[in-house]
Amino acid sequence: MRWGKDVHLDGHPLMDRLARLLPAPAADLMEIATAVYAADRLAARDHGDAYQLGWSRRLRLHVPVRQPDRWERLRESLAELLSWLTDDEWDLHFHSSGQACSPLGNAQGYLFPAVPPQAHVALFSGGLDSAAGLAIDLATRPTVDVIAVRVVTNGRMAHGQETVLGYFGERVHDCPFQVHLASGRSRESSQRTRGFLFLSAGVATALTARKSVLRVYENGIGAVNLPLVESQRGSQAPHAVHPRTLVMMEKLATSLNGGSCFRIELPHLWSTKAELLRQAPQTMVGAYTSSMSCDHAFASRIQGALQCGTCTSCILRRQSVLASGLSQLDARRTYRRDLSSMPRRYTLDASLWQAHRISRALSSTDPWSAFVQEFPQVLDVPGVESESGRSAILRLYGQYCAEWRSLTARLGVDMSKWGLEGAAAA
Structure with a gap:
């Protein structure tokens, strides 16, 4: 080179x-x-x-x-x-x-x-x-x-x-x-x-x-x-x-x-995106609404390109804005696709399946063991060998699942049963 x-x-x-x-x-x-x-x-x-x-x-x-x-x-x-x-x-x-x-x-x-x-x-x-x-x-x-x-x-x-x-x-x-x-x-x-x-x-x-x-x-x-x-x-x-x-x-x-x-x-490691937004001063709403979270908008190289609305980053942004109660943060922003009306896409389905698996693990009798069994990658996080580290991780993802319910309710999805209805019927 x-x-x-x-x-x-x-x-x-x-x-x-x-x-x-x-x-x-x-x-x-x-x-x-x-x-x-x-x-x-x-x-x-x-x-x-x-x-x-x-x-x-x-x-x-x-x-x-x-x-x-x-x-x-x-x-x-x-x-x-x-x-x-x-x-x-x-x-x-x-x-x-x-x-x-x-x-x-x-x-x-x-x-x-x-x-x-x-x-x-x-x-x-x-x-x-x-x-x-x-x-x-x-x-x-x-x-x-x-x-x-x-x-x-x-x-x-x-x-x-x-x-x-x-x-x-x-x-x-x-x-x-x-x-x-x-x-x-x-x-x-x-x-x-x-x-x-x-x-x-x-x-x-x-x-x-x-x-x-x-x-x-x-x-x-x-x-x-x-x-x-x-x-x-x-x-x-x-x-x-x-x-x-x-x-x-x-x-x-x-x-x-x-x-x-x-x-x-990493000062906000133990906060979800919605919790981070609730901490942010509302005097800077213009900066938040002008920010770009999409995986594709910057990569498009097209001036004024809209956020796609359907990539994993857009989905997490929309979920967190809704869960934070600060819907005005995206009030002036237009997405190319709306989640509630679009056909099913892999990114949304995968996000829903992940949230279901997390929720299922955390509701078990031994949440930490169930969570590690479902997501062994969590052991790569430094500090989880301590009781306080494990508690912080479980609280973070418990809050994340609670926030997902705001979006799934709007989509008419029961997160506790996501992906299992068809299997049960079969």
């Missing part, structure tokens, strides 16, 4: 605000993440494989870096993180390269006012969770500014994110990274390294700003992201901001921070 030819990385907005030249660990991390993301997009999986044997790939990547010895020491832990995110086998090699041939190697002059030293760093995606989480932080920390780190992969995404950020005023400092593949080069749409790219942007920004904390705004259901159906294996249920992902990324960032502890905070 050739910088500027096959893949383009622009970090000027960060360098304009925070540093004339990025620290070597930060610049290396961001360039490695971009190279990994590009390789992920260029190497197609075998999606036509009925037995899913072609989902995993073997990927060899050679990356020029400023500090090859450092990255050779981190090679195994980085490969483990990427394997967890993608289910692929990563063979990573690092070699020395001068700064002049790297996209983040040229010193910049300051073009914008300096960011206040007390500002903290947070990821911003342009979705509903990031808008609500940012609003909560600004309201509960009135003396602290926020450096909003975002990754932009197309113009539609940039416009959507900028529209939402426009509601927050001068306390939010926009630091985007632009990452683009050459037109027509992408062969794979699953993009399981996208989370690593976003987290790397956040860590690189924090290291540049000499901060040791990164905030990630995601609700607990979305972060843990249990599989919708039993046929989903490994990263087929994405792990972008899974608590285990964040722990692994913390260890990598701590190594890059000279051994000083680096933390990635």
